[in-house]
Every structure is written in structure tokens, then in C-alpha cells.
Amino acid sequence: MQKRQRQTLTIATTAFQVLARTQAKALGQPELPVAIIPHPLGPLSLKELHDIVDRQLDAMVKLVCEGNIK
Amino acid sequence: MNQNAAKKTETSRQLIEVDNDIEAVNHLYRERRWGDGLPVIPPTRERVERMLGGTTRPADEVVAHVQPGFGAATVRLIAVNAVMAGCNPGCMPVLIAAIEAVTDPLFNLQGIQATTNAATAFLIVNGPIAAKLDMNSGLNCLGQGNWANATIGRALHLIMQNVGRALPGEMDRATQGQPGKFTFCCPENEADSPWTPLHVDRGFKPEQSAVTVVGASGTLNLLCHEKDAADLLRVLADSIRYPASNDYWCGGAPWVIIGPEHAEIFAAAGMDKETVRLGLWEQSKMKASRRSMRDLARTRDARTAELGEIGPDTLLPISPTPQDLGIIVAGGPGTHSVYIPTFGNTRSVTRQIKT
Numbered sequence: 001m002q003k004r005q006r007q008t009l010t011i012a013t014t015a016f017q018v019l020a021r022t023q024a025k026a027l028g029q030p031e032l033p034v035a036i037i038p039h040p041l042g043p044l045s046l047k048e049l050h051d052i053v054d055r056q057l058d059a060m061v062k063l064v065c066e067g068n069i070k
Numbered sequence: 071m072n073q074n075a076a077k078k079t080e081t082s083r084q085l086i087e088v089d090n091d092i093e094a095v096n097h098l099y100r101e102r103r104w105g106d107g108l109p110v111i112p113p114t115r116e117r118v119e120r121m122l123g124g125t126t127r128p129a130d131e132v133v134a135h136v137q138p139g140f141g142a143a144t145v146r147l148i149a150v151n152a153v154m155a156g157c158n159p160g161c162m163p164v165l166i167a168a169i170e171a172v173t174d175p176l177f178n179l180q181g182i183q184a185t186t187n188a189a190t191a192f193l194i195v196n197g198p199i200a201a202k203l204d205m206n207s208g209l210n211c212l213g214q215g216n217w218a219n220a221t222i223g224r225a226l227h228l229i230m231q232n233v234g235r236a237l238p239g240e241m242d243r244a245t246q247g248q249p250g251k252f253t254f255c256c257p258e259n260e261a262d263s264p265w266t267p268l269h270v271d272r273g274f275k276p277e278q279s280a281v282t283v284v285g286a287s288g289t290l291n292l293l294c295h296e297k298d299a300a301d302l303l304r305v306l307a308d309s310i311r312y313p314a315s316n317d318y319w320c321g322g323a324p325w326v327i328i329g330p331e332h333a334e335i336f337a338a339a340g341m342d343k344e345t346v347r348l349g350l351w352e353q354s355k356m357k358a359s360r361r362s363m364r365d366l367a368r369t370r371d372a373r374t375a376e377l378g379e380i381g382p383d384t385l386l387p388i389s390p391t392p393q394d395l396g397i398i399v400a401g402g403p404g405t406h407s408v409y410i411p412t413f414g415n416t417r418s419v420t421r422q423i424k425t
Contacts, residue, residue, distance in 0.1 A: 019138065019184050019241045026139040026235060043364040046371050 013039035124159030134173035139235025155225035189413035192286035196269035197279030200257035209402030223255030263399035264337035285416030299339030307353035316414030325396035
């Protein structure tokens with residue numbers, strides 16, 4: 001998406017932070033915005049996930065516009 | 071490197087000077103994290119050229135891009151890793167087919183290489199190439215001792231790490247991993263199986279060869295001395311049913327390696343492979359309440375579309391359909407079979423081995 005000039009955001013938990021950044025670099029997108037949220041997501045219900053999204057949405061929009069923040 | 075004191079090692083991007091000494095080469099490989107922790111055979115130009123003689127594919131042909139790093143697995147890079155693993159040139163067609171298989175989106179290599187789960191690729195070889203390479207499908211076929219079994223599995227895992235860039239602790243996020251991440255490969259014991267081989271089930275001719283890759287989380291030994299086929303089936307099905315399972319979470323595609331003695335008991339009772347497969351699937355259904363409350367919630371998220379409303383008494387099938395549960399026959403004499411749980415969000419893929 002980023003390569004197609006579409007502003008893109010990747011969301012990863014802390015345990016997958018290295019993966020997200022290394023993979024972005026491997027794909028030629030070292031500046032890809034990556035939002036890091038607490039690990040783990042696995043035990044969370046969909047509602048809990050939606051709550052995280054609701055709480056973090058503004059920060060993520062800002063991240064898409066301005067680059068990496070944590 | 072060749073026989074001179076200081077030579078060059080070629081990678082896809084660079085040439086590196088290193089003494090032509092096995093300890094120096096292994097030291098370099100340790101520093102650069104190009105190995106699996108065991109000593110490697112230095113991939114000299116001569117050895118790589120000899121390995122390339124095992125295939126008619128052009129050395130610079132890109133077979134696939136390997137996730138999660140999307141490195142280009144050229145035939146030459148496959149040969150380099152095959153040398154490092156100790157393969158004979160005859161293994162090259164198996165490795166090329168295996169790379170094609172693991173990079174099929176159905177296999178979900180991205181998930182398998184980057185997950186916290188222990189999952190990795192288990193290779194099943196079918197057809198005449200297994201005998202040609204002197205592979206072991208009998209006693210201890212998943213264990214040590216056979217050169218081709220060991221080195222083919224090792225080479226694939228080196229490629230997954232070195233070309234796919236799935237370094238442990240970096241992009242490979244496995245919480246503990248498993249011994250199968252060093253090597254995990256065996257042929258089906260077609261000679262001692264009462265049933266058609268896997269590759270024939272999947273549309274190939276018996277005289278063709280094929281490799282199947284499975285996103286395996288490990289092995290579980292299944293000991294049962296029962297001679298009654300129905301009771302044997304019940305016990306095997308009950309043994310593959312456990313609450314902390316990825317397969318029950320999302321509807322996986324696990325495998326059972328039936329030992330030849332167990333297979334013979336089923337066959338003598340008139341049970342073909344499909345009957346055994348259906349019986350294992352039906353009788354391994356698990357009450358949803360056996361999962362933890364958190365994991366039950368995840369199962370609801372993952373499988374409500376497939377199963378409808380999931381309550382504590384819902385019986386969860388291990389896979390969406392009986393056909394998702396794989397069966398091969400392998401091993402030697404003994405009353406053992408083996409369960410191969412999987413990553414869950416993966417499907418096995420079979421590719422023809424073209425020699």
C-alpha cells in the first residue's frame with residue numbers, strides 16, 4: 001500500500017515490534033509508520049480490541065500523518 | 071572459497087574474504103547468524119557448483135520469495151544452503167519443490183515464521199525419489215540417523231531462516247520453538263501402508279514424486295496396544311483432543327502419522343483411510359468448555375461463522391472438515407502412531423518433485 005503511495009499504518013504489539021520494523025525494512029519501507037500497542041492481543045475479546053481501537057484512534061491517525069510515535 | 075588460503079564466499083549481495091578453514095568459516099557464520107547453531111559445511115564455489123548439478127533449473131532463477139523477509143530464493147541460494155546442511159546434489163529437486171510449497175499462501179509461511187507458536191515446516195516425501203535418495207520411512211523415521219531425511223529438513227529450515235530472514239528472537243518470535251526447527255522430514259512408508267499414498271490421494275501418479283509441507287507445532291507419541299480397530303480409533307481420537315490447541319481454536323489441519331501396525335489393524339477390519347479419517351474427526355470433537363474462558367472467547371471469534379453459536383457444550387471439531395485432517399503411514403514395527411498438531415491457521419501444500 002505504501003509503495004502505491006497510499007498512506008499506511010501497521011499496528012503491532014510490543015512482542016512483534018522487531019518483526020514489524022525489520023519486515024518494513026526488508027520490504028524497502030523503513031519509514032513505514034508502526035503503532036506499537038501492549039502485548040498480548042491473543043487473550044482479548046473482540047470488544048476489548050474495539051475498546052483499544054476507540055482509545056487509540058486519534059493517536060493512530062496522528063501517526064499516519066506524522067510518522068512513528070509510540 | 072576454494073583450496074587456497076583466503077577465498078571468497080558469495081551471497082546474493084556480497085563477496086566476503088575468509089580463510090579456507092572450517093573453523094574460520096563457522097566462526098564467520100556464527101557472527102553473521104547464517105546458521106542454525108550446528109556446524110555447517112562451508113559452501114565453496116566448487117561445492118555449490120556440484121550441488122547445482124542436482125537440478126536443471128538455472129542458477130539465477132528465483133524459485134520464490136520467502137516470508138517474512140521476502141528474500142529471493144534463487145536456485146543458487148538454495149544450493150548454498152543445501153551445501154551448508156550437508157545435502158547431496160540429488161536433494162535439490164526436493165528442496166526446490168519444498169520452497170515452492172512453503173511459499174504457497176495456503177501454507178501461511180508469514181504466520182508460521184513469525185508466530186510465538188512453535189510451528190515450523192514438516193516435510194513429507196512421497197514417490198520413487200525417497201528410495202532413490204535412500205530416505206528412511208521406517209524405524210525412527212522422524213529421528214536421527216538417515217542422511218537424506220536429516221539434511222533435506224535441515225536445508226529447508228536454513229533457507230527459511232537465511233533467505234526468509236526469520237532469525238530467532240528477531241522476526242522469528244517463537245516463545246520456545248521446537249527441535250523440529252532444526253530438521254523435520256520423512257517419507258511416507260508406502261511399502262508398508264495398506265492404503266494409497268498421500269501424493270496419489272492428491273492427484274499425482276504413483277510413479278511421480280511429491281513433497282508435502284505441514285505447519286507442524288511438534289509431535290506427540292500415541293501408544294496403544296489395542297487390536298480392536300474401533301477401540302484403537304477411539305483411543306487415538308481421544309488422544310489428539312486437548313484444550314490448549316491451536317487447531318481447536320481456529321479450525322486447523324492437523325496430521326496423524328499412523329504406524330504400520332496400527333494401519334494394518336484398521337485395514338484388517340475393513341477400514342480404508344477415509345473411514346479412519348472420518349472416525350478420528352468425529353470422535354475427537356471436544357466440548358468447548360474444556361478451553362479456558364479467554365480461549366473459548368477467541369474460539370467464538372474465530373469459528374462462529376463456521377459453526378454457528380458456540381456455547382460451553384458445543385462440540386468443536388478439530389478441523390472444519392474431515393478432509394482437513396491429514397493421514398500418512400510411516401514408521402516401523404511397534405504399537406505407536408504420532409500426532410502432529412499444527413499452527414491452526416495453515417493448510418498443507420503438496421508440490422511435484424521434478425527431477
